[in-house]
Amino acid sequence: MESAMTLRGPRVLLRPWRTDDLAAFAQLNADPAVMEYFPSVLDTEQSDDLAKRIQAGFENNGFGFWALEIPSVLPFAGFVGLSVPGSAGLPFMPTVEIGWRLCQQAWGKGYASEAARVVLAHAFTALKLPEVVAFTTLTNQRSQAVMQRIGLSYAEGEDFMHPALPADHPLRHHVLYRVKYEDWLKQQ
Ligand SMILES: CC(C)(COP(=O)(O)OP(=O)(O)OC[C@H]1O[C@@H](n2cnc3c(N)ncnc32)[C@H](O)[C@@H]1OP(=O)(O)O)[C@@H](O)C(=O)NCCC(=O)NCCS
Numbered sequence: 001m002e003s004a005m006t007l008r009g010p011r012v013l014l015r016p017w018r019t020d021d022l023a024a025f026a027q028l029n030a031d032p033a034v035m036e037y038f039p040s041v042l043d044t045e046q047s048d049d050l051a052k053r054i055q056a057g058f059e060n061n062g063f064g065f066w067a068l069e070i071p072s073v074l075p076f077a078g079f080v081g082l083s084v085p086g087s088a089g090l091p092f093m094p095t096v097e098i099g100w101r102l103c104q105q106a107w108g109k110g111y112a113s114e115a116a117r118v119v120l121a122h123a124f125t126a127l128k129l130p131e132v133v134a135f136t137t138l139t140n141q142r143s144q145a146v147m148q149r150i151g152l153s154y155a156e157g158e159d160f161m162h163p164a165l166p167a168d169h170p171l172r173h174h175v176l177y178r179v180k181y182e183d184w185l186k187q188q
Pocket of ligand 1 (some may be wrong): 021032033034035037073099100101103106107109110111112113114118135136137140142145149
């Protein structure tokens with residue numbers, strides 16, 4: 001059986017993080033286009049910290065945001081994976097979210113959706129989660145398109161103001177998407 005730390009799709013490899021991913025991760029987190037829908041870009045220290053927290057998450061939960069490799073194309077393209085949302089005050093907890101962040105070079109090729117489908121299958125078949133959610137700011141259409149492509153549905157009436165952002169912040173309005181195991185199964 002394949003280790004839970006490594007998942008594969010036709011073109012994607014979801015693998016444990018390596019020390020040599022950190023420089024590429026810092027570059028991605030410093031890119032204003034990648035971080036357009038986040039409060040700010042990250043500096044190298046913040047990026048390294050995030051990578052450490054992601055790795056620690058795997059130890060605590062047995063899942064997390066895997067490092068995404070596109071074999072023979074990009075040794076590190078970003079991350080796709082599962083996480084227990086960390087912000088206090090989110091209205092839909094407890095749950096597990098699916099999320100992604102890819103470098104610009106890797107956009108527009110279907111890699112995020114392909115990797116996310118692999119992760120969702122792992123969430124339901126190996127981890128046996130009853131439901132997976134995803135959320136993003138209202139205006140992040142690219143991310144919502146991934147959610148829709150992999151079979152999540154917009155949770156009508158469950159938009160929320162992100163509790164970690166100040167009241168007047170332009171990114172505060174978030175949308176929630178959900179998929180239950182039974183509904184995912186029907187789509188396979
Ligand atoms: C959100 C994000 C992962 C989406 O990436 P993406 O490349 O648009 O998503 P996909 O992998 O699903 O690729 C779909 C696109 O690839 C195209 N494509 C090209 N070749 C393809 C192939 N072989 N198979 C499938 N799609 C292909 C599709 O037509 C589609 O193009 P379109 O956007 O012009 O319609 C990316 O924009 C990102 O990392 N953004 C910054 C971080 C972020 O916002 N994260 C989410 C926070 S909640």
